[in-house]
Amino acid sequence: MKGNILAILKNLDFTEYEAKAYLTLLEESPLTGYAVAKNSGVPRSKIYEVLDNLAMRGDILVSPGSTPQYTPVPAKELIKSRRIKAEANLQLAEKSLAEFERSANDRENIWNITGRNEILDKVKACIVSAQKRILLEVWKEEFEELESELRQASERGVDVTIIAYGEIVSDFANVYLHYMGHKITEEYGGRWIVISGDDSEVVAGIVSLGKDSRAAWTMHVGLVMPITEFMIHDLYLMEIMEKHKDLLEESFGKNLVNLRRKFSIHPDFKKHYIK
Template identity: 85%
Template sequence: MKENILEILKNLNFTEYEAKAYLALLEESPLTGYAVAKNSGVPRSRIYEVLDSLVIRGDILVSPGNTPQYSPVPAKELIKSRRMKAEENFELAEKSLEQFEHSANDRENIWNIRGRNEILEKVKACIRSAKKRILLEIWNDEFEELESELSQAADRGVNVTVIAYGEIVSDFANVYHHYMGHKITEEYGGRWIVISGDDSEVVAGIVSLGKDSRAAWTMHVGLVMPITEVMIHDLYLMEIMEKHKELLEESFGENLVHLRRKFSIHPDFKKHYLD
């Protein structure tokens, strides 16, 4: 019978010595450490280590004095405490695993967002969650609506870098004005927005079609990495154009028009994503 109870206590997270000490105290208490060792069979060299562990966990009580006396928490109270702790652990595990599963799904999925306002709300969420860096490609129309969130991110220490189409001025962000912003708007027939937060999530899409605007949000590394790198390469190009614009335009035409035409598949050299 006693051996069975020892095994049950082990299933409740008792070590063998802890289980023996607790059972000895259930049979007779209060007892000194010496008496617990004698009655339980726990080696005297280990008994105070074992008793201290049980006291810290709340399974037994100790009375102060020159010779401490030990008493067990009643069995019903012990079981109730263990049950409550187990339920707390199960609830915590359930929530944590659900959050992890959701996060894992987010890292693999690509979510479609429809509507300009809905797209901007997702961009705001991305801004609020950023901790290190925000890369943002944007027109002035949308920048004005996001300026407050971006300013707050900068106040948190987030590096905010903007590739700007149009006259965007900011005292908290690194702003790079695209060398052919107006021409791009004409060629594409609309405005888009791209944001990369901490190189870990991206929102990208068309925002000039009102309720018919479309964007995608993802944490999928297969898209986050190339989109982020394209934005970084845009920054490279703007730095190069600022320093060597005259030389480059001698080879590739004003605003590198010859390059744009070289890689266009349309006779009018315009983009037709929105057709």
């Protein structure tokens, strides 16, 4: 009978010595550590370590004094405590595994977002979750709606870098004014927004079509990596234009117009993503 109970207690995270000490105290208590060792068969060299572990876990109680005495928590209370702990662990495991599974799915999927407000809400969520760096390509109109969240991100230590279309002024972000920000809306037929958060998620899309605006959100590395790197290369170009604009425009025309024409497939040299 006692051997079966020892096995059951081991299933409740008792070591063999802990189980023997607890059962001894159930049979008779209070007892000194010496008496527990003598009655349980636990070596005297180990008994106080064993009793301390049981006390810290709440399985036994200690009566302080020159010679401490030990009393077990009643069996019903022990089982109740273990049941509560087990249920809490199962709930935590259920929640954590569900979040991990959802995160794993997010890393493999591309989600469509419709509507300007909905797109900006997702961009705000990306800003809030960022811990290290935000790269943002944005027009002045959308920046003004995101400024509060961006400022809060900067205040918690996130590096915020903005490629700006239009006169965006910020005292908390690194702002790179696009060299043809005033003309590019006409050439492309609308405004877009791109954000990369911590090089791990991106939102990218058109935001100038009201309810018909379209964007994608993803954590898929196959898109996160190239989109983030394209933004970094835009920053390279901003730096190069800042230092060598005259030389580059001498070779490629004002605002590098000859390059844009060279790589256009349309007779009017404009972009026709929006129809």
